[in-house]
Amino acid sequence: MDSKKSLPLELIYELVNALPIHHRWAAQRVSSEFDNLVFERQADLIKIILQKANVSTAQAYITTMVQLANANENIVFLTEFTPTQHAFCSEAVTLGNRFVNYANTKQSIVDHSIGMAVGRLLPHVCLDVSSFSQISPQQLADGASANVQFVGCYSGGQLLVSDLALFGALQNSVVFCPSDAFSAERATQLATTHNGITYIRISPYPTPALYGGGDHDKFRIGSFINRHQSNRDKIVLVGIGAAVNLCEQAYRQLLNEKIPVTVLDMFSLKLTGEIYVSSLVSILLRVGRVVTVEEGVTPFCLPLASSILSFISEKKLQVSVRSLHTCGMCVLSK
Template sequence: MEKATRDAFGETLLELGRKNDKIVALSADLQDSTKAILFQKEFPERFINTGIAEQDLIGIAAGYALEGFIPYVSSFASFITTRPFDMIRMLACYNNINIKIVATHTGVTVGEDGGSAQMLEDIAIMRALPNMVVLCPADAVETQKMVDGIAEYNGPVYLRLARAKYPVVTDEEKAFEIGKGQILRDGGDVTLVGTGLMVSKALEAAEILAGEGIEARVVNMSSIKPIDRDLLVKCAKETGKIVTLEEHQVIGGLGGAVCEVLSQEYPVPVKIIGVENRFGQSGKPDELLEEYGLDSKSIVGKVKVFIGG
């Protein structure tokens, strides 16, 4: 089964609103695309469309949070991370305010919308901020758990979602916990640490590698900040080499976070697979993944070169 993480967000936000009247939703005129429109239709009195005014989006949400509400604000990642950055930094993070920032349309799989809408720097921007939690679910099932779970967490959260449909690769019965990763496939030759869509690509690559006698462990690192330091050290000790995979720039994203941990706690060789200092471009999602070396075939080739296989 494949399902877009933005769709799971809209459906779960609606259910959350039915259970908790402290949940409010705000959008910068993109609620139809982020799927927050489902909440708007049922709870118009708890929904605000700020128009194309992202600074106001964060400012109003901060006011709601200070009055005891739990605001979920949503827009495209390319707009919600850069245009109101000062508001996010000073209102949400400096004051440690309970705002949930939900960014859709991340990565090159946004597709035909082109490079201006394909946000590839948002993890770097958000994880640099004190107090900010940064999450990127592997699939729609994990998205549902995150949207529910962050309502119970008191503080700012950045939730990175996508337009494209992802395969469901996580277990519905497995609980999500901020700061924890999960081994989805075991192996002793190398560890593939992925986030978002790249978790399913890592699993595809691991299957191909297994056919060539290379056993790759696959880790879903959906909590990028805080990151699961213990799991990373365990994998480094047991497999020796680490490959990170993300639909994001190789600078400042998941790969950087992994290297920061391992360089201090258990240094091993790390290969970062992501977008190599380029902007996105218009095209179909699968074509763009291949163009940027993020498809499973490209991953296999890079892993083999890295481990000398």
């Protein structure tokens, strides 16, 4: 290894320890290769880590939650999953008696979590997204004012989105849809500090990194992220969760065809604050054509498109739904 061109190995490990949680976890998987790699800048180190070890939003959530729980003994983790079902849950076992497994008792897990919240605990409830269809909406509505962090993880099969519609309909709820590991880390931190019911939708499948440490302040409760924009854009692509990566792929392909587009990441399904709503609506109306890309498909259920339409209706503006697609896409235009 050329010492004139490479960062000292000691500095490399020091930089790794300063990386965000999920980057450190990824770095452990490639640390054995550090001796044979050359890093001239810190950016080179981060780039090689991200290239070699994409991290799932589920892993980022668990790692962040466990770190927060180690600093706050009031945090408890309730789940229907076992470490044998989902490897990412194995890290939560380190919480000891604050890791509680509920097998086939989904009704009880909600009641118990609400009771824990009343008792000043901070419960995190992680279920399969399909499980929420088996829980009474009234149960969740009763706990809408409770400080419970619900987490939905999908694991193969048809990707339903009814969970997003359910939590989005709850009054004063906060719904996060992280698109990569870093945004999942931020969603977990924000949900844990928020006083009220929150929902985070995660995936056990590795996702490409879209954000890094410099994007920390972009993620706030009730916000969206404008990833690409120009004055010549022909269409707005609005993605949610893992679908943001699909929008990124479409962006690059269209750019090669000299068709510029705006790409928005709806980190929060429900925007809060006039500044976010006004900013989103102004972008949509400026371009005039919008394609929303849902993370999954549930018949007659398009939570992202419905959310976008509700923001526009708040401004008493009119748009037309031009087409609906079974793949979870909706085309709007003014």
